[in-house]
Amino acid sequence: MNLLPDSQQQEIIDATAGFLESEFPLSRLHESEEPVPISRELWQTMAELGWFGLGLSEELGGTGFTLAEEALLFRELGRVLAPTNVLAASLAVRVASLAHQSELAESIIGGNQRVAIAETADMESTLGENVTGRFRCIDGSDVELVLCSSAQGFALVTRDALGQGDVVPCMDEHTHLEIFDIGGLPALAFAPTEMDSIQNRGSVLAASMLVGSSEAARDQATEYAKERQQFGKPIGVFQAIKHKCADMASRCEAATWQTFYAALAVRDGHADATFQASAAKLLSAKAATENGQANILVHGGYGVTAEYDAHLFLKRSHVLDLLIGTHGEHLTRVLHEPTAA
Amino acid sequence: MDLDLSSEDERFREEVRDWLHENVPKEPAPPYGPEYREYCRQWQRTQFEGGWAGISWPSEYGGCGLPPIRQMIWHQENARANAPAVGVNFVGLNHGGPTLIACGTEEQKAYHLPRILRGDIVWCQGFSEPSAGSDLAALKTRGVVDGDDLVVNGQKIWTSYAEHADFQELLVRTDPDASKHGGISWLICDMNLPGVEVRPIKTMTGHSHFSEVFYTDVRIPLSNMVGELNDGWRVTMATLSFERGTAFMSGQIELAKVVESLIELAKNTTGPDGRRPAIQDDGIARSLGMIRAEVSALRCLTLASISRALESEMPGPEGSITKLFYADLSMRVRQLALEILGGQALERTPQGWTNEYLGAFNVAIGGGTSEIQRNIIGERVLGLPRDRNRK
Numbered sequence: 039m040n041l042l043p044d045s046q047q048q049e050i051i052d053a054t055a056g057f058l059e060s061e062f063p064l065s066r067l068h069e070s071e072e073p074v075p076i077s078r079e080l081w082q083t084m085a086e087l088g089w090f091g092l093g094l095s096e097e098l099g100g101t102g103f104t105l106a107e108e109a110l111l112f113r114e115l116g117r118v119l120a121p122t123n124v125l126a127a128s129l130a131v132r133v134a135s136l137a138h139q140s141e142l143a144e145s146i147i148g149g150n151q152r153v154a155i156a157e158t159a160d161m162e163s164t165l166g167e168n169v170t171g172r173f174r175c176i177d178g179s180d181v182e183l184v185l186c187s188s189a190q191g192f193a194l195v196t197r198d199a200l201g202q203g204d205v206v207p208c209m210d211e212h213t214h215l216e217i218f219d220i221g222g223l224p225a226l227a228f229a230p231t232e233m234d235s236i237q238n239r240g241s242v243l244a245a246s247m248l249v250g251s252s253e254a255a256r257d258q259a260t261e262y263a264k265e266r267q268q269f270g271k272p273i274g275v276f277q278a279i280k281h282k283c284a285d286m287a288s289r290c291e292a293a294t295w296q297t298f299y300a301a302l303a304v305r306d307g308h309a310d311a312t313f314q315a316s317a318a319k320l321l322s323a324k325a326a327t328e329n330g331q332a333n334i335l336v337h338g339g340y341g342v343t344a345e346y347d348a349h350l351f352l353k354r355s356h357v358l359d360l361l362i363g364t365h366g367e368h369l370t371r372v373l374h375e376p377t378a379a
Numbered sequence: 380m381d382l383d384l385s386s387e388d389e390r391f392r393e394e395v396r397d398w399l400h401e402n403v404p405k406e407p408a409p410p411y412g413p414e415y416r417e418y419c420r421q422w423q424r425t426q427f428e429g430g431w432a433g434i435s436w437p438s439e440y441g442g443c444g445l446p447p448i449r450q451m452i453w454h455q456e457n458a459r460a461n462a463p464a465v466g467v468n469f470v471g472l473n474h475g476g477p478t479l480i481a482c483g484t485e486e487q488k489a490y491h492l493p494r495i496l497r498g499d500i501v502w503c504q505g506f507s508e509p510s511a512g513s514d515l516a517a518l519k520t521r522g523v524v525d526g527d528d529l530v531v532n533g534q535k536i537w538t539s540y541a542e543h544a545d546f547q548e549l550l551v552r553t554d555p556d557a558s559k560h561g562g563i564s565w566l567i568c569d570m571n572l573p574g575v576e577v578r579p580i581k582t583m584t585g586h587s588h589f590s591e592v593f594y595t596d597v598r599i600p601l602s603n604m605v606g607e608l609n610d611g612w613r614v615t616m617a618t619l620s621f622e623r624g625t626a627f628m629s630g631q632i633e634l635a636k637v638v639e640s641l642i643e644l645a646k647n648t649t650g651p652d653g654r655r656p657a658i659q660d661d662g663i664a665r666s667l668g669m670i671r672a673e674v675s676a677l678r679c680l681t682l683a684s685i686s687r688a689l690e691s692e693m694p695g696p697e698g699s700i701t702k703l704f705y706a707d708l709s710m711r712v713r714q715l716a717l718e719i720l721g722g723q724a725l726e727r728t729p730q731g732w733t734n735e736y737l738g739a740f741n742v743a744i745g746g747g748t749s750e751i752q753r754n755i756i757g758e759r760v761l762g763l764p765r766d767r768n769r770k
Contacts, residue, residue, distance in 0.1 A: 039382055039448055041679070041686045047380060106380045260761045275766045277750070280757035284703070287756050291700045295679035296672075302382045317672035369668035373642070373658075377635075377675060 041298050043110060050107055054114040057087070062118040064347050073214040075180035076121055076152070085149025090127040093239075098135050099144050105239060109246040109301040113294075116250025116326075119212075119354045121177040122361065125243050126155035129236070130185045133192045136234055137227035142194070146183070154178030154197070156218065157360055158188035165190040168222045175203060176357060179214040186220070189367055192236060193225035210353035238304045238315035240362040245297045245315075248322035248358050252293060255329040255351040256286040259336040266338075273336075282336055286329045293318070293325035303378075313375035316368040323365070326355035384448070391445075392452050398429055399460035408463050410729060411586055416501065416543040419466035423498030432496040433472065440480055440492045447685040454629040458636050465629065467540045471495040471502035473626035475548050478565075478618045482606050487567065491546070503544035505535040505568060505592060506615070512537075513751050515550075516559045516612065520594060522551035522566070524608070528598040529553070529566065531574075534591060537745070541577045541590035544570050548618065549599075554609050565611035565618075567603040574598075584737045620694050622746050630742070631681050631705050637712055637735075638674045642667055644732070645719050657719045666715050673708050680704060696759035699752040706743040706752075713739045 043051060061080060076084075084090070093108040094100020108128060115124055127146055130153045134143035145151050156173035163171020165188050173186055184200060186193045200218050208215035231237040260283050263274030273279045300318035304311045330352030334341035341348040359365075384392070402425055409415045426432045435450045436442020443449075456462075465472060476495045479488050494500040511518040520533025531551055538547070547568040554562030568575070574597040579587035606614040642658070645667055650657035657663050680701045687695065713736035717724040720732060727733045743749045757763040 039384055039388075039682065039685070040689060041380060041683050042690075043380055256761075260763065263763055271767075272764050274757070274763035277754070277757075280763050281750070281753040283761055283763060284753035284756035287760055288700050288703055291680060291683070291697070292673070292676035292704055295683045296676040298380060299382070299675075299679045299682065302380055306382060308382070314675065317675045320669065320672045321676050366665075369665050372672045372675075373664060373668040377671065378678065 041295055041302075047107060047110055050103075051110050051114065054111055055117075058114055058118045058120065062120050064118065064350070067119065067212050067347070067350055068345070071211055073121075073177065073179065073208075073212050075177070075214070076123055078152075081123075081152055082149045084124065085147065089124060090149065091131050091143075091147040093128065094131060094135060094143075094147070099140065099147055100131070105242060105301045105305040106298070109242055109297060112243045112246035113250040113253075113297075116247030116358070117254045119251065119254075119350055120247075121213075122155055122247075122358070123153060123177050123181065125240075125247065125361070126153040126177075126181075126185045128243060129155070129187075129192060129240050130183060130194055132234065132236060132239065133185065133194050133229040134227045136229045136236065139227045142226060151182040152180070153183045153185055153194075154181045155361060156184050156186045157362075158186070159217065163188050163190075165193045165225075166228055167225055169193045169195055169220050169225055170222050171220060173218050173220060174360070175200075175216045175218055176361070177214050178216055183226075184218075186225075187240065187362060189231065189237075189363065191228060191230040191233070192240070193228045195220075195223055195225055199223055208357070210350075210357050212350070213354070213357050235304050235307070235311055235315075237362065238300075238311050241315040241319040241368070242297065242301045242304055244358055244362045245293070245300065245318040245322040248319075248326040248355060249290070249293050249297050251351055251355050251358065252286075252322065252325035252329040253290050255326070255333040255348075255355075256283070256290050258347060258351070259283055259286060259329075259333040262337055279336060282332050286332050289321075289325035289328055293322040296321045308378075310376050310378050312371055313377050316363070316371040316375070319363065320365065320368050320372065323355070323359040327352065327359060330355045384452075388448060388452060391449055392456060395431075395453055395456040396460070398431065399456055399462055402429060403460050403462045408466065413543075416467050416540075419463065419468055420498040420501070422463045422466075423468050423472075423496075427497045432498075433476070436476065436492075436496070437480060440488060441496050447688045451628060451632070451681065451685055454632045457629065458632050464633075467501045467543045468495070468498060469539070469626070470504050470544075470548065471500065471546075474618045474621040475502040475504075475546075477621045478548065478614060479605065481617045482565075482614045484602075484605075486602070487605065491567070500545040501540065501543050503538050503541045503547050503570070505538055505547040505549035507537045508534060509536050513748055515615070516563065518550055518552060518563065520549075520551045521555070522553045522564055522599070524553070524601070525598075527601050529564070529601060529604070531566075531568070531594045531597040531599055534593050536580075536591050537589050538577075538592050539589045539745075541570070541592050542579055542587075546570060547592070550611055550615060553611075557609060560612040562609050563611040563615070564608055565605045565614040566599050567605060568597070568599055569603075572597050572599070582738075583740075584734055588738075588741070619747070620698070627702060627705060627746070628681060630709075631677055631701070634705065634709060634712065635674045635678060638671055641712060641716055641719070642671070644716060648719055648721075648723070650719075651721065663715075663719060666718070670708070670712060670715060673704075674712075677701070677704055677708060696755055699747070699755040700760065702746065703749050703752040703756065706749050709742045710739045 088101035091100030096102040156175035203216040203218040297318040300314035433442030438444035522529040549568040645658035650660040716732040
């Protein structure tokens with residue numbers, strides 16, 4: 039039993055962090071007030087890094103790592119507020135693979151088809167061989183595939199088949215939000231919730247991004263509290279600020295270890311996998327949104343300006359929170375599913 | 380990263396489970412008084428004779444010398460078997476004994492360690508004073524060298540189980556002219572010495588869990604000093620790292636069980652609408668769900684500490700995060716119990732939820748308040764600057 043990443047996993051973390059620092063600097067979000075889709079070139083590079091099939095076995099065409107390494111990757115993606123398309127692609131690969139659509143899976147792994155995720159927006163949606171209902175599509179302005187998500191599972195459809203949706207300004211100005219009303223569109227591939235624990239995998243990956251976002255907000259608030267001077271000293275000296283930062287750290291730790299534990303419990307098929315995955319999603323969403331709020335408050339007036347980064351973490355945390363199940367669904371699961379022995 | 384227990388760990392779990400099944404006392408612990416002390420001591424004796432005393436203590440001092448993962452398994456199985464809590468033996472086993480192991484003389488170790496393990500002697504803590512709580516190093520109780528003795532005068536407070544204790548980990552000021560942290564010594568005080576007076580403090584639960592202790596010309600032999608004269612702060616840091624690092628592990632594991640019984644309570648209590656069980660109330664169900672997720676995160680925090688302990692021996696400052704999270708959750712669990720009970724919460728029974736609610740504040744105060752834990756997290760985990768006016 040050891041929850042800490044081993045040396046090979048640490049290498050994945052370091053390499054990923056280095057790559058993201060140069061390709062996804064936060065400064066990019068100040069260069070445009072519009073969502074900027076990931077370029078084809080960058081998408082291809084990520085495919086070459088093996089990200090889209092990272093947790094898929096080599097015999098199925100993947101990179102051969104597991105959900106644990108995927109969790110580490112997505113934590114880093116969450117840290118730099120990367121778009122949700124990598125999450126969508128990772129799940130889409132598995133959905134295609136589970137539906138025995140190996141060519142489709144290969145095409146996504148190879149970066150030839152880009153993917154966005156669309157979360158159900160009403161109670162009447164149905165996912166199966168056909169897709170019906172209203173869906174909120176995230177970061178889907180320049181993709182070839184859309185992965186529809188609901189409590190029933192995941193269904194993959196082509197972006198072209200959806201036609202023009204209703205593009206709505208998003209709370210997070212860097213997230214492209216488009217609403218689709220879909221009526222009986224045949225799915226390219228469908229995987230029900232329980233199949234290969236697909237929804238739990240999705241919960242863990244979304245939780246990992248939320249963990250990364252909550253940690254980045256904690257680090258930013260802490261750095262600011264060390265530098266910003268008032269009353270002749272750094273504001274981090276004052277307990278009103280110090281304790282806010284300590285609470286941010288506490289929320290991060292709880293969310294991080296719960297998420298790592300969940301990644302391993304889902305990977306190893308434990309009886310409590312669903313409980314652990316939903317607990318991870320709940321704890322990490324709480325950490326990311328509450329740390330996002332605290333980060334703004336630690337920054338004072340600068341925290342509410344567009345020029346500073348603080349608001350970006352809060353906004354993205356609400357977007358990520360929306361993915362792979364509502365609070366209510368996860369709360370019901372953690373109340374009724376079996377816990378660890 | 381893995382969750383697998385080795386086959387040796389699994390076998391250990393089975394052995395513990397079998398032994399507890401045979402040996403856990405059938406009768407519940409008396410709530411307080413000399414009978415409680417006897418009950419705790421007898422249970423410790425039973426564990427000693429079964430070869431289970433001092434799970435994480437080094438084997439050269441009579442412990443089992445087992446790694447933290449086994450300690451966790453031990454606590455898990457104790458919780459599952461409804462085994463008695465450590466009770467009056469908490470200080471001796473969890474930080475008094477470990478401090479002697481880390482800093483004591485061979486003579487001190489040889490006398491105390493086997494007796495602690497056998498349940499022959501009970502230890503208590505003499506750190507806080509009326510004017511030195513969170514600011515522990517402001518302590519004033521004086522120790523003056525006179526021949527081969529230290530003559531101690533002063534007062535301690537919040538001493539849990541003082542009336543049951545034979546010995547005390549006692550901090551005294553031995554050099555009033557030295558710096559605040561530089562003039563303190565760590566002593567083993569025999570609680571039966573002339574001049575030691577214990578006055579129990581009745582708490583808001585109605586019981587006397589802790590006491591004031593007064594010292595009037597108490598002569599403590601210099602051979603009872605742990606560490607050097609005026610070097611007691613270093614020894615204290617060792618004591619506190621054990622107290623914050625590992626001492627609460629059993630409480631953290633126990634809390635998961637408390638949450639499950641809270642869910643049972645919500646199934647068996649009529650909810651706010653006066654018709655359906657409380658668990659069918661949306662607000663209560665959501666709160667219960669979140670608390671169940673949080674107690675799971677607490678368990679993961681404990682597992683993370685165990686993972687870190689594979690790489691370093693002394694618990695690090697991250698232990699303060701676990702303690703803070705645990706204290707906050709402990710209180711909220713009991714607050715939710717009151718919400719579920721509604722008006723029934725006013726009806727008090729000796730070991731019911733209302734008493735637990737009133738008793739849960741202790742967790743956020745004892746062993747370093749939650750505010751002190753936040754200072755430690757801010758300064759030693761996050762690297763935020765200290766207040767230079769804080770001496």
